[in-house]
Each structure stands twice: as C-alpha cells, then as structure tokens.
Amino acid sequence: MQTLRACFATLDVGGRHRRVRRGGKRRAPSEALATLGARNYRRYLIGQLVSNIGTWMQRAAQDLLVLQLTGNSGSAVGILTALQFLPQTLFGLFGGVFADRFAKRRLLILTQSAMGVQSLVLGVLTVTGAVHLWAVYVLAFLLGTATALDSPARNAFVCELVGTERLANAVSLNSAQFNVARAIGPAVAGLAVAVAGTGPVFLANAASYLAVLYGLITLRADELHAPKEKNRGNTRLSDAFRAIRATPELLLPITVIAFVGTFGFNFQVTIALIARTVFHSGAAAYGYLSAAYAVGSLIGALRGAGKRKPPTARRLVTATVVFGALEALSGFMPGYATFLLVLLPTGLASVTVMTTANAMTQLNADPGMRGRIVSVYLLVLLGGTPVGAPLVGLVSDTLGARFSLILGGAISAMAALTLSAVITTRSRTAQESPPLTTVAAPPPIAIDSRLHPESAAQPVARRPAA
Template sequence: MFRSLRVRNYRLFAAGQVVSNTGTWMQRIAQDWLVLDLTHGSGTALGITTGLQFLPLLLFGLWGGVIADRYPKRRVLAVTQVAMGTLALVLGVLALTGTAQVWHVYLLAFGLGLATVVDNPTRQAFAVEMVGPRELPNAIALNSATFNGARIVGPAIAGVLIALIGTGPVFLLNAASFGAVLLGLAAMREAELNPAERVPRGKGQLREGLRYVRGRRDLVTVLVLVGFVAMFGMNFQITTALVAREVFGAGASSFGLASTMLAVGALAGALLAARRVRPTRRLLYGAAAGFGVLEMVTGLMPTFWSFLIVLVPTGITLMTFTTAANATMQLSVAPEMRGRVMGLYMFVFLGTNPVGAPLVGWLAETFGPRLSIVLGGAVATLTTLTVIALSVPRETIISTLRNPFRRASSENGMTIRHVG
C-alpha cells in the first residue's frame, strides 16, 4: 500500500505535503468563514470567492501544462510555493488588523488561482519523475491520502482556532506551512530523479497538446466525465458551509466537522486506491455513478448527524473516482506530453469551478442548500450513465435489441453467449 514511500525523494515530498496541505485546509475553512462573516452569510459571495480562486485555471490552465513540460519541475514547484505562502501571509495580516474586506478576499483568491495554474500540472507530472511509471498509481493514491489526511486534521484545527482567536492566525499558520515543502524540495537528490525530456520552447506546443488529446477518444471520455462531475457535484466547500450554518444552525466548529467527515471517507478511498495496481474503466464509471447517488442522499438527510454520516461513503466514492481518473490519464499518455495533458486535465477538473461554484451558491441561496446538493448529485449520475451508454459498442446494442435473452460476456461487448 505504501510502496512509493520506499523512494527517498518521494518521502521528502510527501512529508512536506502533509504539513502544507494541513495549512491549506485550515485556510479554506477560515477563508469561507471570513467571507460569510463579511457578507452576513451570503451564499453567492461564497460561490464568487470559490469561483475566482479557480477562474485562472479556466483562463490560463492550459498554459500551466506547457510550463510543466518546458522547465525543471522541482524548480517550478519551489516558485509556486513561495507565491502561495506570500498570498496567505497578506490575507492573515489583513484579517488580524481588522482591515479585511470582501474584495480583498476576492483578489487574493484570484492570485492563489494564478499560482495554482502552474503548480497543479507541475505537481501531478512530477510524481512520475520521483517514483517512475510502475509506482505512479500508488503515488497518486498516496498524494490523495496525504491531502485528505490533512483534510481531516486541518478543518478541525481551523474550527477550534476560529472560535478561539479568529481567522487571522489561521492564514499565518498556512503561510508558514509552505516552508515544509520548500525544505523537502531542497533536500531531494537530483541524481535519483527521472525527469522527462524537456520540451524546448517553440510555437504551437499548446495546440499540439490539444490535438493529441482530441485524437484520443479514451482521454476525451474521461475529461467529459470529470468536467461534469467536478462542475456540478464537487462543490462541498460551498454546500457544507451553507448546510451547517443555514440549515442546521451550526457554528464554525461544526462546519469543520462536516468537512472532516467528508475527508475521512476520502482518505479511506485514497488508501483503497493505493492497493490497486492500475484502475479499470469499470471502476471509474462505477465510482462516478455511486458518488452521484450518494450526494443526492446526502442532500436529503433530515438531521445534522445523519448528514455527517453519509458524507463518509460519499467521500470514499469521490476519491475512488478522482484517483482512477488521474491515474488513467497519466498512464495513457506519452512522457513528453504528460505536462500538457495534465494541464488540460486540471483545467477540466478545477477550471470548471468558476462556472459551477457561483451557480451552486446561487441555487443554494435561492432554493436552499439541500436542493443544490441534490441537483449536483443528479447531474453527476446522469452524466455517468450517458458516458456509459455512449461507450457501449454499437454491435452490442444491436445484438441486445435483436435478442434480449443474450448478453455480453466480455468487457468490450463483442463476445455474446446464451444465458442459462
């Protein structure tokens, strides 16, 4: 399960990520709570903040993959960590001095998104340089495990700190946490890395990456599924805050608990993913459909405690889906294209938030947080069923219609046998 940790460079990277991700999740909770305080509980403002944080991915996300293919990834990651730490420091100072306004949060959230444009595809593509292609699925799963392990601890700490001393110190702690990543990157042994051949500067590299993906139906299918699930179904940062505060009348600590319960499920899903050698399409589609159904169930829970309980299996299916999608993309592409492909993947995975987050926030404010969650799950489920239907070979559909008493026995649907 922990095979990638045998690699020294990856151990250093993972250790830094545990510290930094904890700080990141603390800041997410504090940022949401600060916006709600500044706007007197506006779901629309919360959606705008989240949308602005991901808007740069929508505008510039594809260029981040070009940078990841063109420059040394370890050096690029060091620059992005410094940038994100600085932004957290500024927000902390504004909150501590009582001068923070909602437009400050909007601006800094957008700045964080700019740094993320480069950081995300570079970090994703850097994993294979540390552990090699054989252990890549395990490293992706462990990255998700460290992220969600921090997601369990971070919101709980943030909830307590916000209640005791306010949001300002939380932002400062996050700023300091980026130092752990910088130390880990500096301590790596460069000779033990396996860098992909760097793509020299040239014209048309972004278009080349897009043509590469467009010519691969298997990659396009994953991107379509990820895009719709992420846009409408993966907005828990907004919905859990509004459900905790507006539906159940809970405080900051309870909001943190809801995020923690989702993270418990996500951590379990990541650890289960670490046991698999390579994900299958059946797993990918099953996890996406299961997540959609469970999200709808979550939105219908009558009490806060039942809401918390259902968040756990929802987190398991969500993480199973995302790790399967990530590994499928990375293992299916040429090394020299990995940065650009992952740039496109992160563009779809996170860049759709500027559209989905404000819409979900508006739905929650207009029709109630419950309906926004149920609709998100419904879209995820229907999209998955549509993708599955379009993926079934035409020969299988015709054969089934002609003889409903026969069924396919092979995964590609070409081998038919009688039942009974």
C-alpha cells in the same frame, strides 16, 4: 524445526521485518508503504502535507479577516473566493504549457516561493494593522495566479517522483494527505485565531512553505523519472486537445470528470443546504455532516493507495455509477442520522472517482505533453464548480434541496454510462475502418506536345472494396 525456519524467514540480513504466510511464502508489502519507501516521494509528500495544513488554515483565517473588515458581509467573502479561484480558469492551461516547457522541479520552487511570499505579506499587513480589504483581494488574486501555474506542474511531477508503476498509489496518497490537511487545518486555524488573531495564522502558513521548498531542493535528481525528450519549443495547447480527442483512455476520464465535477462534486453547497433547509440544524450539525464526508474521502484515498492493479476504464465507470447512486440515495434519506451514514460511502466513492480519473489521465498522457493534458483535466474538474454551484442553488430553490442531490447523482451516473458507450463505439469504429490504399492515377494527357501541370500523375487515396 519448521516453526524456527518460518521465524527466521521473517528477517532479512538487514534486520527488516517481513510478513510470512503459512507454508513459508512471503507476503508482498503494502503498496502504499512501498510507494512511501521512495525517498524523493516521501520528502515531497511530507512537505505537501505541512503546506496544505497551512493553506487550509489561511483559507479559514482569510474568510474571518474579511468578515471582520466588512462587518460580516457574506458578499465580500464570495468575492474573495471568486478572486482566488478565477485564475485557475484564466491561466490554468498556461500552467500546463509552462510545466512541459520548463523543468517541473524548478517551476515548483518558483511558484511555491511566490505563494509563501503572498502569505508573508498578508501576515505582516495584518499583524501591523495596515491591512485593507482591497489588499486582501489583490493578494488573493495573486495567490490564485501562482496556484494556477503551480497545479499542473505539481500534479504531473508525481509521475517523475515514483514512475508509472506506482503512479496510481502516489495519486491516492496525495489525496489522503489533502483530506487530512482539510480536516486539521480549519480546526487549528479556529483555535489559533481565538488565541492570537488572524495575522499569526498567515505567518504560520508562510513558514509552512519552507517544508515544501526543503523537500524539493533536497530531492535526488538521479532518482527522478523525468522524460528524456524536452519539448521546450513545441508546447502548443492544440496538440494536447488533439491528443485527448484521439485517445479514448484520455477522453473518457476527462469528459467523465467534467460532468461529475460540474453536477456531482458540489457537496460544499448541498450539505449546507440540506442541513439548514431540510433538517433545520445549526453549525455543529453541519460540521458533523462535513466531517462524515471527509472521513469517507480519507478512507477511499487510503484504500486506493493500497491497490496493485493500474486504473481502468471499467473501474472509473463503476466508481462513478456507484457515486451517482449514493449521491441520489442520500437525497432520499428521511432523517439526519441516515443522511450522515450515507455520506461516509459517498465520500469514499467520490475520491475513488477522482483518483482513478487522475491516474488514468497521467498514465495515458505522453510524457512530453503530461503538463498540458493535466491542465485540461484540472480545468474541467475545477472550472465546472462556478457553473454547477449556482445550478445546485437554483434547483434547490425551485424543487428543494433533496432534489439537487438526486439530480446531481443521476446526471453523474448517466454521463459515465453514456460517455463510456459512445467513446467505446467510436474507438471500435475507428479500429475497424479499413486503411487507405494508394491507387495510381491515369497517365497524363498530352496536348500540343506539352503537358498541362494539373494533368500530372497524382496518387489517389481509395478504400478497398468490401
């Protein structure tokens, strides 16, 4: 009889299956599945996955197109990359202002449409044979500009889709779909370019934006967790910087990610250097190393999506120290196989750092200021790459590729520990500081039966004696 009751307990009246522990206690559903249960977020995530696969396809095909137009010029590809990511540094903060001033859903529809038009124009030019290098450069800069205005709103919009309770899970799921797209997109692009050329790849990416637009347009407005107060006229960037400086829960993740983004997250450079200069391997071996890091990142994102507890400063610092130690350890690996194996947990730790810092930033940001604060976070995360990548190359040329990993890992770990100690001490000092009390000034002094204006009584702020 007990067995029959346990079996019937696994079914509710709607026929949904529920897992049951021994003793009849129901097991809570997976946090990731519960987050995906939200209709709005599910539609949004599927659209983002389809679009990101198309975006990674275009990135690979765009590089191949530039190489074809310039006779395999690596400098031309470098200029293309710089033009596409430069707008993030120039206009990213303004994207945060727009995200707080206008409705994020409408803003995303506009920016996603603009990116789709860019891909469509590039595809038409390429298919018709009218494409030139200058046109690719201009379109890449326009795409980067639209992305810079889109990123703060897109990141801050996640909280409106799921609310604060499931924000950390949603951020991890976003990271998971990004890593899936990063693994699938370039591979599909390589096959598509070999069969049909680069033009159809750009057209396919343009079509992929329809999935995002469909998801945004069909969202249920009454299920969004939008902030009640609208700050359409009061969206100064200075307010965001002031809030970050005054809030330890914001200052810690943003400063930690600034150091890690500059010195630690340069694996696209360091893996290539290690593969070529240390193991003297070819493109296939480099691909396996990149895949190992990507697989570890995907596992880390899925693992984070299943967590119940909200992100904390302790988790961020611990994850950053672990990431730094693993990155430094990878620099000591004697052979190719051991280096590949260490990249798996390193990728896992790196995504844990990013998702924890992202979730902490959004959870502790004022809803009316979330777009601007997220834009600062994205600026320090992505803006450090143009500084860190040349430094990694310089260290590699001077001391060897291994030392670039060791130094990057050590700086990341030490920065997390130091910043945590400094910010914690600063916060405690501010809390223990006695409040100001108002002490009455002496009565005004009468001269010639008149009062000097400056002698009027004014309250004086003094601290009580210890």
